[in-house]
Amino acid sequence: xxxxxxxxxxxxxxxxxxxxxxxxxxxxxxxxxxxxxxxxxxxxxxxxxxxxxxxxxxxxxxxxxxxxxxxxxxxxxxxxxxxxxxxxxxxxxxxxxxxxxxxxxxxxxxxxxxxxxxxxxxxxxxxxxxxxxxxxxxxxxxxxxxxxxxxxxxxxxxxxxxxxxxxxxxxxxxxxxxxxxxxxxxxxxxxxxxxxxxxxxxxxxxxxxxxxxxxxxxxxxxxxxxxxxxxxxxxxxxxxxxxxxxxxxxxxxxxxxxxxxxxxxxxxxxxxxxxxxxxxxxxxxxxxxxxxxxxxxxxxxxxxxxxxxxxxxxxxxxxxxxxxxxxxxxxxxxxxxxxxxxxxxxx
Numbered sequence: 001x002x003x004x005x006x007x008x009x010x011x012x013x014x015x016x017x018x019x020x021x022x023x024x025x026x027x028x029x030x031x032x033x034x035x036x037x038x039x040x041x042x043x044x045x046x047x048x049x050x051x052x053x054x055x056x057x058x059x060x061x062x063x064x065x066x067x068x069x070x071x072x073x074x075x076x077x078x079x080x081x082x083x084x085x086x087x088x089x090x091x092x093x094x095x096x097x098x099x100x101x102x103x104x105x106x107x108x109x110x111x112x113x114x115x116x117x118x119x120x121x122x123x124x125x126x127x128x129x130x131x132x133x134x135x136x137x138x139x140x141x142x143x144x145x146x147x148x149x150x151x152x153x154x155x156x157x158x159x160x161x162x163x164x165x166x167x168x169x170x171x172x173x174x175x176x177x178x179x180x181x182x183x184x185x186x187x188x189x190x191x192x193x194x195x196x197x198x199x200x201x202x203x204x205x206x207x208x209x210x211x212x213x214x215x216x217x218x219x220x221x222x223x224x225x226x227x228x229x230x231x232x233x234x235x236x237x238x239x240x241x242x243x244x245x246x247x248x249x250x251x252x253x254x255x256x257x258x259x260x261x262x263x264x265x266x267x268x269x270x271x272x273x274x275x276x277x278x279x280x281x282x283x284x285x286x287x288x289x290x291x292x293x294x295x296x297x298x299x300x301x302x303x304x305x306x307x308x309x310x311x312x313x314x315x316x317x318x319x320x321x322x323x324x325x326x327x328x329x330x331x332x333x334x335x336x337x338x339x340x341x342x343x344x345x346x347x
Contacts, residue, residue, distance in 0.1 A: 003032075003105075003108055004019065004022055004023055004027075005023070005027075005030065005031055005032055005095065005108060006031070006032050006034060006105060007019055007031045007032070007033055007034070007044075007063065008033070008034060008035075008036075008063070009033040009034060009035055009041050009042065009062065009063050009064040009067060010036075010062050010063070010064065011062065011063055012059060012060045012061065012062060012063070013049055013052060013053070013057065013058075013059050013060070013061055013062075013063060013066065014059040014060065015063075016031060016044055016049055016063050017046075017049055017059075019031060020046050020049070026112060026113055027095075027110065027112070027113070028094040028095045028110070028112060029045055029046040030043055030044070030045045030094070030095050031043065031044045031045075031063075032097055032105060032108070033063050033064065033067045034105070037102075038104050038105075039102060039103040039104060040071070040073070040097060040099055040103050040104070040105055041064070041067070041069065041103075042063075042064070042067030042068050042069045042071055043067060043068045043071045043072075044063055044066065044067045044068070048066055048067070048068070049066070052065075052066040072088075072091075072093060072096065073096065073097045073098070073099050074088070074096055074097070074098045074099070074109075075098070075099055075100075075101075076098050076099065076100050076101075076106050076107075080098050081119075082116055082117075082118060082119070082232060082235060082236060082239075083236065085109060085111075085116045085117055086116060086232065086236075088109075088111060089111050089115070089116070093111055094110070094111055094112050095108060095109070095110055095111070095112075096108070096109045096111060097109075109164070113162075114161075114162055114163070114164045115162050115163050115164070115232060116163055116164055116232045117163075117164030118163050118164055118165055118231060118232065118235050119215050119216075119217065120165065120215050120217045120218060120219050120235060120287070121165070121167040121168070121169070121213045121214055121215050121217075121218045121219070121290075122160050122165050122167070122168045122169070122218070122219040122220075122221070123168075123169045123170075123171065123207055123210055123218060123219070123220050123221075124143075124153065124156060124157070124168070124169070124170045124171070124221055124222070124223040125171055125203055125204070125206065125220070125221070125222050125223055126141065126142075126143040126153060126170050126171060126172050126176075126179055126223035126224075127171055127172055127173030127174060127176070127197050127200065127201075127206060128142060128173075128174060128200075128224075129142075129174045130142030130145075130174075130224070130331075132331050132332045132333075133145065133330075133331070133332065133333060133336065136333075136336075139175075140175070140178070141172075141174055141175040141176070141178055141179055142223075142224050142330070143170075143179060143223040143224055144178060144179065144182060145330075145336065147226065147330070147336070147339045147340050147343055148340060148343035148344070151182070152223070152224050152226065152330055152339075153170070153179075153182075153223045153224070155226060156221065156223060156225060156227075157187060157192060158187075159228075159231070160219075160231070161187060161188045161190060163231045163232060165190075165219075166189075166190045167213070167214045167215065168190065168192050168193070169192075169193045169194070169195050169210045170183065170192060170193070170194050170195065170223065171194075171195045171196075171197050171206040171207070171209065171210070172194050172195065172196055172197070173196070173197050173199075173200060173206075176194070176196055179194060180194045193210075195209050195210050195211075196209070197209055198299075200301065201299075201300070201301055201302060202301045202302045202303040202304075202306070203222065203284070203303045203304045203305075204220060204286075204296065204302060204303060204304040204306075204307050205296060205297075205300060205301060205302035205303075207220060207293060207296065208293065208296055208298060213290050215290070216289060216290050216291070217235070217238070217287055217288070217289060217290065218287070218288050218289075218290050218293075219231070219285070219286070219287055219288075220285075220286045220288060220304065221284060221285040221286065222284035222285075222329070224329065224330045224331065225283070225284060225285065225327065225328065225329060225330070226326075226327070226328040226330055226339045226342070227283070227285070227323065227325065227326060227327040227328065228325040228326055229248060229283075229285060229323050229325060229327065230324075230325065234246065234248065234285075234287060234321050235287060237319075237321050238287045238319075238321070241317070241319050242317065243287070243317045243318070243319045244288070244289050244292060244311060244316040244317045244318065245286060245287065245288045245289070245292070245307075245308065245311055245316065245317075245318045245319070246286065246287040246288075246318075246319050246320070246321045247282060247283075247285075247286055247308065247318065247319070247320055247321065248283040248284075248285035248286070248321050248322075248323050249280035249281060249282065249283055249320045249321065249322055249323065250280065250281050250283045250322075250323050250327045251278060251279070251280060251281075251322070252278070252279045252280065252281040253276060253277070253278050253279075254276070254277045254278075254279070255274070255275075255276050255277075256274060256275050256276075256277065257274055258274065259271045259272065259273045259274065260272045260273075260275050280320055280322065282304075282305065283323055283327055283329075284304070284329065285323075286304060287321075288307075292311065292316065295307070295310055295311070295314070326342070328342070
C-alpha cells in the first residue's frame with residue numbers, strides 16, 4: 001500500500017522530517033514506520049522528532065530509535081467495523097491504520113477528513129424531469145440546479161464521501177448527458193458511476209441497471225434532497241434491528257384549528273380542542289439488503305413504496321428510522337428558496 005504516511009523505520013529522522021513536510025493540509029502529521037517485511041512497527045509525529053532533537057538525538061539517527069512501538073490500530077476482520085471506527089473517533093484519534101494478521105497496513109482511515117467508513121454502496125436516483133421546478137428544469141436537470149455555490153446532488157455526494165463510501169452510482173434519464181458530464185472527474189479519489197435507465201422506471205426500478213454492488217447493504221436515495229442525516233447512525237440502527245429495509249422518516253405535524261369530536265358511531269363522547277397530530281413521512285432515503293433487489297421486477301415502473309409494500313407482504317422486516325436533523329425535498333420553488341436560505345446560515 002502506497003501512502004505518504006508510511007515510511008521505513010530504518011530511515012533517518014531527517015528523512016522523516018522531509019516526509020512530514022510533504023504532508024498536505026488537513027492531514028495529520030504522523031508517520032507509520034514499517035520494517036523490511038512491510039509490517040508496521042511504530043508511529044512517529046513531528047512532535048516526537050522535535051523532542052528527540054532537543055534531547056540530543058542526531059538527525060541521522062534511525063526512526064526506529066525514537067518511534068512509539070505501543071501504537072493504536074484496528075485489525076482487519078476483527079475490530080474494523082463501523083462501531084469500532086466510531087469508538088476511535090470518540091478517543092479523538094486522527095489517523096487510524098487497519099492491519100492484517102501480519103501487521104501489514106491494509107488501509108489508513110483519516111478521521112479528520114472522514115466521519116467513518118461505512119461498508120455500503122449508494123445509488124442516487126437522478127432521472128426525474130423536475131416538472132414542478134419549471135422553467136428552471138427546462139434545460140437543466142433538477143440535480144444540477146445550484147443551491148448556494150453547489151449543485152443539489154453534490155451536497156449528497158459530498159456527504160456520502162465524508163462517510164467513507166467509495167462505491168456510488170447515479171441513475172440518470174432526463175437530460176442525463178449533463179449529469180454524466182458533471183461526474184466525468186473523480187470526487188475525492190472516487191469515481192461516481194452514472195447509469196442510464198432506458199425509460200422512466202420509478203424511484204427504485206432503475207437500480208436493476210447498476211451492474212455491480214460491492215457490499216451487502218445498499219443505500220438508495222433521491223438525489224434532490226437537502227439533509228444532514230447521520231448515515232452512520234442510520235446504518236448502525238439498520239444493523240442493530242436486523243432489518244431487511246430501513247426507511248428514513250421525517251416528522252410531519254398537522255395542527256387542526258377546530259375542536260374535533262371523539263365519536264362512537266353517531267354519539268359524541270367528547271371534544272378535543274385544536275389537536276396536533278404527528279405523523280412520520282417517507283424521506284426518500286433507504287437502506288436495503290442487496291439480495292432483495294431480485295424482487296424488483298424488470299423493465300417495469302416501480303417505486304420504492306411499491307418495493308416496501310412487497311417486502312411487507314412477503315414478511316420481510318421493514319423499519320422506520322427517524323431523522324433528527326434537517327431535511328428538505330427540493331421539488332418546488334418555495335422549497336428551493338428555503339434550501340438556498342438555509343445554506344447561507346450553515347456556512
